[in-house]
Amino acid sequence: MITASHKQLADLLRTTDAERLETLWREADTVRQANVGDDVHLRGLVEFSNICDRNCAYCGLRKENSAMPRYRMTTEEILDCARQAMDFGYGTIVLQAGEHRSMKADWLAGVIRQIKTTTPLAVTLSVGERPAEEYAQWREAGADRYLLRFETSNPELYARIHPVADGTLADRLDCLRVLRELGYETGSGVMIGIPGQTYDILARDIEMFRELDLDMIGVGPFIPHPCTPLANHTYTNDKDDRQVPNSELMTYKVLALTRLTCPRTNLPSTTALATLNRDQGRERGLARGANVVMPTLTPKNYRRLYEIYPDKACFSETPRAYHLRLQQHILDMDRTIATGQGSSLHYVNRKQRGRYACPA
Ligand code: SAH
Secondary structure: OOOOHHHHHHHHHHHHOOHHHHHHHHHHHHHHHHHHEEEHHHHHHHEOOOOOOOOOOOOOOOOOOOOOOOOOHHHHHHHHHHHHHHHHOOOEEEEEEOOOOOOOHHHHHHHHHHHHHHHEEEEEEEEOOOOOOHHHHHHOOOOOEEOOOOOOOOOHHHHHHHOOOOOOOHHHHHHHHHHHHHOOOEEEEEEEEEOOEOOOOHOOOOHHHHHHHHOOOEEEEOOOOOOOOOOOOOOOOOOOEEEOOHHHHHHHHHHEEEEEOOOOOEOOOOOHHHHHHHOOOOOOOOOOOOOEOOEEEEEEEEHHHOOOOOOOOOOOOOHHHHHHHHHHHHHOOEEOOOOOOOHHHHEEEEEEOOOOOOOO
16 A cells, blocks of 8 residues: 555646656556456446436436436346346446435345345445445345445535535445445445546545545546536636546546555446546556446446436447457456456455454
């Protein structure tokens, strides 16, 4: 683990020096290989509902976006995706959705139980902030992991992009603490280039990854959605040069610095990154610190409706065509495709030490 100071992190985030960047990519790749090896873990992503009660200023699923038709997949449709995940040799299924309180905890517990009794898959949930009892119920039903991004470490910026009624950064961090105490392999992360995000804030985000002792970290560029309050944000009028751009390069920098800061975590090369560079984004992410890819298994008719941001990569291909292409790209990079559930080594080490509780 590097213990770069706040200033060093902020400096590296700002650098445009080609040599320093080459060194950063090389170090991130070396640390990735030394700590988590050449395996790339594939997670089958199922976006099972786009119904959402929240009004996050950045997200196309926000409740007030009435232009978006809403859907919810049935248990049987989700189980079909689980079978497809097994068929492709994936070790994990990720069940993600908008945050809708009308989704009954009992129903999701039933889905988890069925996946766990009929497949060898690890189950990752990503359904937002819910009461501790529900997190506990899902854990008992067999859920292994939970993803909940804190989005930004800065409480004021958090409040600017989330309505007060939807809760505070402290509430989000509380959820992460509960998840961790329940024994979930816990993931979080941030968006890069949200309007109002400065280099200092982003450096602090990376420090927070370390302090939260996360097992999985997802970072991706903010991509404006036309039906949200942040639709028309541009980065050109930032005279004091403090605003972080939502660029591909910035995303690689954050990925690389995250790998150096949290060497044994699982880091995905995200779909948002692949959306900025369809030809190379996924692979470059893997070459600059990432060791996970989350191909979507969401059926095609629903996929275009899970529009958290527009023009998402891999809209048009079938899951099988994408799977085959992705596999080939990974092998072409001299990387290997992981088998088994692929827990984060950070989590495995943490469990061996019996440390479920949050660090002080
Ligand atoms: N309801 C779930 C899943 C949300 S979507 C939850 O609350 O966790 C998953 C992630 O997509 C969010 O955490 C956010 O970081 C990211 N996201 C949302 N809108 C985005 C946008 N416009 N651009 C890039 N990423 C976005």
